[in-house]
Amino acid sequence: MILRIDFDSEVPIYVQIKNQVIEGIARGEIEGDEELPSVRVLAEDIGVNMHTVNKAYTMLKEEGYIKIDRRKGAIVSLNLDQSMNRFKEDLNENLYYYMAQCYNRGLSKDEIKDYIDKVFLDFNKE
Amino acid sequence: MILRIDFDSEVPIYVQIKNQVIEGIARGEIEGDEELPSVRVLAEDIGVNMHTVNKAYTMLKEEGYIKIDRRKGAIVSLNLDQSMNRFKEDLNENLYYYMAQCYNRGLSKDEIKDYIDKVFLDFNKE
Amino acid sequence: MILRIDFDSEVPIYVQIKNQVIEGIARGEIEGDEELPSVRVLAEDIGVNMHTVNKAYTMLKEEGYIKIDRRKGAIVSLNLDQSMNRFKEDLNENLYYYMAQCYNRGLSKDEIKDYIDKVFLDFNKE
Amino acid sequence: MILRIDFDSEVPIYVQIKNQVIEGIARGEIEGDEELPSVRVLAEDIGVNMHTVNKAYTMLKEEGYIKIDRRKGAIVSLNLDQSMNRFKEDLNENLYYYMAQCYNRGLSKDEIKDYIDKVFLDFNKE
DNA sequence: GTGGTCTAGACCACG
DNA sequence: GTGGTCTAGACCACA
Numbered sequence: 001m002i003l004r005i006d007f008d009s010e011v012p013i014y015v016q017i018k019n020q021v022i023e024g025i026a027r028g029e030i031e032g033d034e035e036l037p038s039v040r041v042l043a044e045d046i047g048v049n050m051h052t053v054n055k056a057y058t059m060l061k062e063e064g065y066i067k068i069d070r071r072k073g074a075i076v077s078l079n080l081d082q083s084m085n086r087f088k089e090d091l092n093e094n095l096y097y098y099m100a101q102c103y104n105r106g107l108s109k110d111e112i113k114d115y116i117d118k119v120f121l122d123f124n125k126e
Numbered sequence: 127m128i129l130r131i132d133f134d135s136e137v138p139i140y141v142q143i144k145n146q147v148i149e150g151i152a153r154g155e156i157e158g159d160e161e162l163p164s165v166r167v168l169a170e171d172i173g174v175n176m177h178t179v180n181k182a183y184t185m186l187k188e189e190g191y192i193k194i195d196r197r198k199g200a201i202v203s204l205n206l207d208q209s210m211n212r213f214k215e216d217l218n219e220n221l222y223y224y225m226a227q228c229y230n231r232g233l234s235k236d237e238i239k240d241y242i243d244k245v246f247l248d249f250n251k252e
Numbered sequence: 253m254i255l256r257i258d259f260d261s262e263v264p265i266y267v268q269i270k271n272q273v274i275e276g277i278a279r280g281e282i283e284g285d286e287e288l289p290s291v292r293v294l295a296e297d298i299g300v301n302m303h304t305v306n307k308a309y310t311m312l313k314e315e316g317y318i319k320i321d322r323r324k325g326a327i328v329s330l331n332l333d334q335s336m337n338r339f340k341e342d343l344n345e346n347l348y349y350y351m352a353q354c355y356n357r358g359l360s361k362d363e364i365k366d367y368i369d370k371v372f373l374d375f376n377k378e
Numbered sequence: 379m380i381l382r383i384d385f386d387s388e389v390p391i392y393v394q395i396k397n398q399v400i401e402g403i404a405r406g407e408i409e410g411d412e413e414l415p416s417v418r419v420l421a422e423d424i425g426v427n428m429h430t431v432n433k434a435y436t437m438l439k440e441e442g443y444i445k446i447d448r449r450k451g452a453i454v455s456l457n458l459d460q461s462m463n464r465f466k467e468d469l470n471e472n473l474y475y476y477m478a479q480c481y482n483r484g485l486s487k488d489e490i491k492d493y494i495d496k497v498f499l500d501f502n503k504e
Numbered sequence: 505g506t507g508g509t510c511t512a513g514a515c516c517a518c519g
Numbered sequence: 520g521t522g523g524t525c526t527a528g529a530c531c532a533c534a
Contacts, residue, residue, distance in 0.1 A: 010517095012524060019223050026226035038506065049526050054507075065230075067386045070533055073506055077386075080231045087231065091224060095238075096245055097145050098217060100152035103249040104191075105206050105213065112221075113239050119222055123229040134319045134329075138518060175519050262532095264509060271475050278478035290521065301511050306522075317482075322518055325521055332483045339483065343476060347490075348497055349397050350469060352404035355501040356443075357458050357465065364473075365491050371474055375481040390533060427534050 001029045005046050013048055017056035022065060025076060026123045036066065036074040127155045131172050139174055143182035148191060151202065152249045162192065162200040189213075253281045257298050265300055269308035274317060277328060278375045288318065288326040379407045383424050391426055395434035400443060403454060404501045414444065414452040441465075 001024045005016055024030040036042070039057060043050040057074050060066045064079040080087075102112060127150045131142055150156040162168070165183060169176040183200050186192045190205040206213075228238060253276045257268055276282040289297065291305040298305075309326050312318045316331040332339075354364060379402045383394055402408040414420070417435060421428040435452050438444045442457040458465075480490060 014524080022230065023223060023226040026229045040506085050507095051527095052525065055524090057507090068507070069385055070391070070506070071385070078230065084231065087227065091228070092241070094220070094224065095241060097149060098220065099242060099245045100149040100249065101213065102217070103152045103246065104148065104204065105210065109242055109246050112242060115218070115221065116225060116235055116238060119225045120229065120235050123226065133321055133323070139322070140518085178519060181518090266509080274482065275475060275478040278481045292521085302522095303512095304510065307509090309522090320522070322521070330482065336483065339479065343480070344493070346472070346476065347493060349401060350472065351494060351497045352401040352501065353465065354469070355404045355498065356400065356456065357462065361494055361498050364494060367470070367473065368477060368487055368490060371477045372481065372487050375478065392533085430534060433533090 003042075003046055005048070014052050014056040014059070017042075017046075017053060018059050018063075021056070021060060025065065025078075028123070030076055032076055032078065034076045035072055036076065038073045129168075129172055131174065140178050140181040140185070143168075143172075143179060144185050144189075147182070147186060151191065151204075154249070156202055158202055158204065160202045161198055162202065164199045255294075255298055257300070266304050266308040266311070269294075269298075269305060270311050270315075273308070273312060277317065277330075280375070282328055284328055284330065286328045287324055288328065290325045381420075381424055383426065392430050392433040392437070395420075395424075395431060396437050396441075399434070399438060403443065403456075406501070408454055410454055410456065412454045413450055414454065416451045 003017060003020050005013055007013070009016065011019075021030065021036070030036075036057070037045065039050050039053045043053045046053075057066065057068070060074075061068055062083075064081075064083050065076065066074045067077040067079075069075055099112070129143060129146050131139055133139070135142065137145075147156065147162070156162070162183070163171065165176055165179045169179045183192065183194065186200075187194055188209075190207070190209050191202065192200045193203045193205075194200055225238070255269060255272050257265055259265070261268065263271075273282065273288070282288075288294070288309070291302050291309060295302040295305045309318065309320070312326075313320055314335075316333075316335050317328065318326045319329040319331075321327055351364070381395060381398050383391055385391070387394065389397075399408065399414070408414070414435070415423065417428055417431045421431045424431075435444065435446065438452070439446055441461050442459070443454065444452045445455045445457075446452055477490070
């Protein structure tokens with residue numbers, strides 16, 4: 001799996017890393033029990049500091065996507081129930097805001113639903 | 127229309143103001159050609175710094191939601207075509223990320239679509 | 253309130269800071285809605301790096317002891333219900349271990365209970 | 379006696395081993411003069427490195443729980459007086475911190491004492 | 505080898 | 520003024 005970091009983005013680098021790992025898991029590019037590269041290796045690969053990668057991994061751990069194993073490093077291991085409530089609150093708030101913008105701009109429900117269908121094909125393909 | 131600011135939130139106050147105005151427009155609580163309260167009045171109302179409200183208004187103008195008139199203050203005036211491309215990029219990126227999370231957490235397309243239907247009822251009611 | 257840091261301790265400095273703030277709150281030395289010193293000021297005071305204090309504050313926030321306000325910095329604000337389960341698990345595990353040691357060393361239940369009574373006097377005194 | 383190692387825990391493995399042996403002694407599952415499994419065998423059993431078990435045994439020896447005999451291996455042999463002062467300091471410090479948390483969270487002295495009673499039943503049963 | 509901690513110093517966003 | 524992010528480089532504990 002290849003991470004593409006936009007250094008000019010307003011989105012913090014560690015958030016970009018975290019989000020792309022989550023997207024990679026959804027697409028099946030990263031599987032359960034798979035080991036992520038070590039913080040140092042990944043940092044080297046994408047040309048950022050070790051601490052930046054470390055922060056991304058720490059957040060992935062807190063959100064229940066990975067476990068940190070002293071022997072093997074970071075391992076994908078989904079334990080998402082614990083953070084389900086926080087996620088739903090965040091999702092509702094953000095979806096509401098984006099839907100409001102869509103409505104104001106004349107994008108219809110159906111266009112959005114079509115997009116969602118398209119995205120889910122990306123996730124179900126294997 | 128009432129703005130509810132969460133001072134404990136990680137979302138910057140000016141973003142909260144901006145977003146709630148956009149949501150208010152979608153719900154029909156704020157209509158076209160309606161004047162928004164002056165920067166000074168709104169700042170006083172919600173207990174924040176004048177500059178903070180000013181920043182929110184400036185962004186609303188940049189996104190094409192309002193016009194700033196030296197005599198009348200801020201007037202709702204939708205001119206959203208100019209920012210359509212930027213919006214779509216942002217929407218696609220964020221929806222993709224949220225859908226990835228939904229997929230990982232076992233939320234189905236249909237649940238999301240139901241939520242979208244529910245939200246749009248909020249917007250079409252007038 | 254004065255923090256005493258033991259730089260030779262195996263306990264990380266940020267943990268020492270976090271724990272002493274929690275103890276200060278229990279003793280009533282730090283009250284609700286009270287502002288903690290800024291990360292830079294406290295770091296200067298106790299002679300550590302800003303980031304170390306920042307990490308302590310971030311953990312206090314995550315455990316529900318303080319809120320971070322963009323305007324005022326860190327404010328004591330108890331919201332401990334959310335982390336109650338995690339706390340109880342941790343407490344049970346650790347108490348069990350310490351009680352096992354007490355039993356092995358011949359310390360009686362009553363001695364421990366007396367110590368607990370003594371400690372709680374420290375907390376109820378105001 | 380069965381050791382349960384949590385490889386996902388933040389508690390180092392050798393500490394988990396050490397603590398569980400101490401708890402096993404308190405519960406009477408391991409008795410005085412009993413031989414512990416050899417470093418090699420135990421390491422094999424729980425699937426960890428030999429050095430890790432060795433470190434746990436060394437600490438148990440330092441705390442006065444076992445003796446290392448070149449012929450027989452590790453033998454339970456309590457000699458806890460030497461480490462009593464260190465233990466009491468550690469106990470006081472940690473109990474104080476945990477009691478502070480209990481007080482902040484509204485857990486009463488009596489609830490804690492009840493828990494202690496319950497735990498001691500585990501130890502006195504033989 | 506791994507991650508965890510700490511330092512020193514920089515820049516930026518927010519209010 | 521505040522905290523948030525990032526870098527560079529160091530040392531340590533763990534396995």
